[in-house]
Amino acid sequence: MHIAEGFLPPAHAIAWVAASAPFVVHGVRQLTREVREHPESTLLLGASGAFMFVLSALKLPSVTGSCSHPTGSGLGAVLFRPPVVAVLGTVTLLFQALLLAHGGLTTLGANVFSMAVVGPWAGYGVYRLARGLGARLEVAVFCAAFVADLSTYCVTSVQLALAFPDPVSGFLGALGKFGSIFAVTQIPLAVSEGLLTVLVVRLLLQSNAGELARLGLQAGGRGKAGAEAVTR
Amino acid sequence: MRRNARVNVLLVLAVVLIAVLPVVLGLGDHKAEPFAGADAEAETAITEIDPDYRPWFSPVYEPxxxxxxxxxxxxxxxxxxxxxxxxxxxxxxxxxxxxxxxxxxxxxxxxxxxxxxxxxxxx
Incomplete structure (x- = not known):
């Protein structure tokens, strides 16, 4: 989903920076508040960011015959809510843009919007929905990570189709083209990301259930979201 | 092995399987460059759609x-x-x-x- 350096026209690059900036600024405020109010959560915040670091460095083969990588944003979204992930994702993308020539500074706004804004929010929405419907924690976490991963790549496809509409078939033609490169490739990877996120949440439940409970993640069918829905 | 550990190992194995299967089944064989990065393929698609487009900024540091x-x-x-x-x-x-x-x-x-x-x- 990394749009390469210089591959978005300046007007698009600026527009995506403007779209992402409020989310990142809000995220920085939420992150500092979380650390100030709950200093003990610093370690888990670090682990969530580190999980994004690992997954976005893992380039995996896919059924389309090309390689892509997961995003790791679903875990942080479920644990700390999406605004915090906007910050963690921006740090990851900056590292890759500056040291790996992967993504870029001019495309940072667009890449942050897909991976650190839309992905986490979509994943979090699905998580709340699944929990509200009484899904087991593992099922809800899997769905969140799957949707966060896949929606990120769908947004990248839309971003590229907006910037480079096909001369003949227009925006939709280009969307089909970029979608077949990104979104289709991503489906099995999104499954992998879902499984890995479930694995980490299970390991967290086995070692640090107390803090997960504070964040509203309890094993079983009805979590905080479900309990709230019931009492209302 | 305890049940928890068994489920964790199965999760890891499933991820490995999903990653290895496309390679074993030769799903990249129809391509000139099998299992290239999707990001790079998108760059190619951009130059196909708009052959005149030139990136207007280059990476600050390139390995x-x-x-x-x-x-x-x-x-x-x-x-x-x-x-x-x-x-x-x-x-x-x-x-x-x-x-x-x-x-x-x-x-x-x-x-x-x-x-x-x-x-x-x-x-």
Whole structure:
């Protein structure tokens, strides 16, 4: 989903920076508040960011015959809510843009919007929905990570189709083209990301259930979201 | 193996399987460059749609070779995995320590101390 350096026209690059900036600024405020109010959560915040670091460095083969990588944003979204992930994702993308020539500074706004804004929010929405419907924690976490991963790549496809509409078939033609490169490739990877996120949440439940409970993640069918829905 | 550990191992195996199967089944054979990065394929698609487009900015730093680049990716993954593993180990150790302290406290009050090989990490 990394749009390469210089591959978005300046007007698009600026527009995506403007779209992402409020989310990142809000995220920085939420992150500092979380650390100030709950200093003990610093370690888990670090682990969530580190999980994004690992997954976005893992380039995996896919059924389309090309390689892509997961995003790791679903875990942080479920644990700390999406605004915090906007910050963690921006740090990851900056590292890759500056040291790996992967993504870029001019495309940072667009890449942050897909991976650190839309992905986490979509994943979090699905998580709340699944929990509200009484899904087991593992099922809800899997769905969140799957949707966060896949929606990120769908947004990248839309971003590229907006910037480079096909001369003949227009925006939709280009969307089909970029979608077949990104979104289709991503489906099995999104499954992998879902499984890995479930694995980490299970390991967290086995070692640090107390803090997960504070964040509203309890094993079983009805979590905080479900309990709230019931009492209302 | 305990049930929890068994499920965790199965999750890892499933991920490995999903990654390995496309390669084993030769799903990249129809391509000139099998299993190239989707990001690079998107760049190609852009130049197909708009052959006149030239990137207007180049990366501030570019790894001098593919080896250096894959090394930096490995560093990124290693740093991330290291932090995650450190946290998980720390929490598990804390839990075991708390369980041992609790067992020792109740043991001092009544009966012999608990055996050292007891597994307080059991879920």
């Amino acid at each position: 001098p070779s593919g080896e250096v680049e894959s090394g930096l990716f490995a560093v990124q993954a290693a740093v991330g995995a290291g932090v995650v593993a450190y946290c998980l180990g720390l929490w598990r150790g804390r839990r075991q320590g708390e369980a041992r302290a609790a067992a020792a406290a109740s043991g001092a009050a009544s009966g012999p101390p608990p055996a050292d090989d007891a597994d307080p990490g059991r879920v």
